Amino acid sequence: MAGSWLERFAADERHPTPCAGFDVDEALGAYDRLLAAFRGRVRVQYAVKARPDDELLSALARRGSGFDVVSPLEIERALGAGCPPRSLSCSNAFAGRDELAHARDRGVLVFTADTPAMIERLAAARPAASVFLRLAQEHVTGAAIPLGGRFGCPETEAVELALLAAARGLDVAGLSWHVGSQQSDPKQWERAVGSAARVARRLRRRGVDVPRLNLGGGMPGTYRSRTPSVETYARVILAAVDAHFPPPHQPELVIEPGRALVADAGVTTASVKAVVRRPWGTYVVLDAGLWNAGLLDNLCGIEYRITYPGHPDGRAVRPVTFCGPTCDSLDSLTAADSYRAPVGLAAGDRVAIWSTGAYCATSALVGFNGYPPVPQFVHAPPR
Known part of the structure; x- marks a missing residue:
């Protein structure tokens, strides 16, 4: 996937987050x-x-x-x-x-x-x-x-x-x-x-x-x-x-x-809204979550891969829980083995959620908590 349209889309800051790309x-x-x-x-x-x-x-x-x-x-x-x-x-x-x-x-x-x-x-x-x-x-x-x-x-x-x-x-x-x-x-x-x-x-x-x-x-x-x-x-x-x-x-x-x-033809990009540190863990609140980005398969145990454009590999990481933007306690990405995000991840940084091409676009809720479904950008080959 190196150099693919999906990677370029995920790193392109001209697209306001949250947004999702799909490569036909x-x-x-x-x-x-x-x-x-x-x-x-x-x-x-x-x-x-x-x-x-x-x-x-x-x-x-x-x-x-x-x-x-x-x-x-x-x-x-x-x-x-x-x-x-x-x-x-x-x-x-x-x-x-x-x-x-x-x-x-x-x-x-x-x-x-x-x-x-x-x-x-x-x-x-x-x-x-x-x-x-x-x-x-x-x-x-x-x-x-x-x-x-x-x-x-x-x-x-x-x-x-x-x-x-x-x-x-x-x-x-x-x-x-x-x-x-x-x-x-x-x-x-x-x-x-x-x-x-x-x-x-x-x-x-x-x-x-x-x-x-x-x-x-x-x-x-x-x-x-x-x-x-x-x-x-x-x-x-x-x-x-x-x-x-x-x-x-x-x-x-x-x-x-x-x-x-x-599934692998899609990626969702989000921005960090807040990093919340509690004695029992660190929560990274994103502007894309289960409901507005349609990440509902996570409720069935599917764990999406997440990367961090702008944060090179090899930097120190820590366990985090990713949350969506709503006030619903279910709006978080559960994981058997905690996600690990760069220690320096901060509000305004972008993250890429991979393999979101299946079901996400059609299962996102319409306007729950006032957050509309994540916009979809489809890249198709010329006819």
Whole structure:
């Protein structure tokens, strides 16, 4: 990232703080690296919820990416970016009749279901649609944000849902799952592929093929905790698919990255408002925090990397707690291992909060305590 647009943005004092920058080129680089790691064996459906900027969606569509969408607005954004309807997948397994009707009218063909009620709604609203059956992922470890509970059905129920879908005239597109957001353990996909293989074998005996596996999202961004490389994830996943689905039953693969493509393409810059020293610790109050900068993933244990433009490496540091500008006690960045800031950090100095490209722009609260969402600057390549 040395010399990148993001580094230049973070150090550019012409931008009043707080502000956030996003580099579409960085996201495209992550997209290309993902495809290369999977040796061209996956089709990418970018999860629009992670970052829905028009410039990003248009650039990904030109690259050939499809999109994972869950709402009418996300469908409109994806179509407006130039993505054809056939390249959209609606993964909202709880979509209502009006939402399904909107998707139908816009030409969306691929959906997700994990209950009989959703199968029936889909068959009524979108006859002959393709449907992925979402498998439950209980007892998953390694994810900052687990996605169990209301998402996914057990293996036995998935078999019955696939048979119901076929009986209602729907095309069984395959099986899907999600092993949790910011998943640090590639082997969780091994478990999921094994579960899918058991369902696929039972379905084949009932005359229903499983042509595709949707690997879901979950691959991580780069925060304070180290995670494996994208190449490691790809190697583990492809090995699991080859072991559990030998020819002639090898399925096509779909993947729905969000955070993995856009987290590292963003940076938030802030200024120090105050340094407060108490007998029990030092607090650095910033003009960007959980609420106005959308750093809400910190509440789930994700710790953003922080650097200090203007303070060279190697200077003395001390443990600090970073706080946002509001009077809410939750508006601080928690850390298992305390952040360490330069001893000389003072009011007016700038800090850079890295890997804020995913979810931050859309989850910032509107005007809490009178602080508006942090302005976003998007750097996009020329068309």
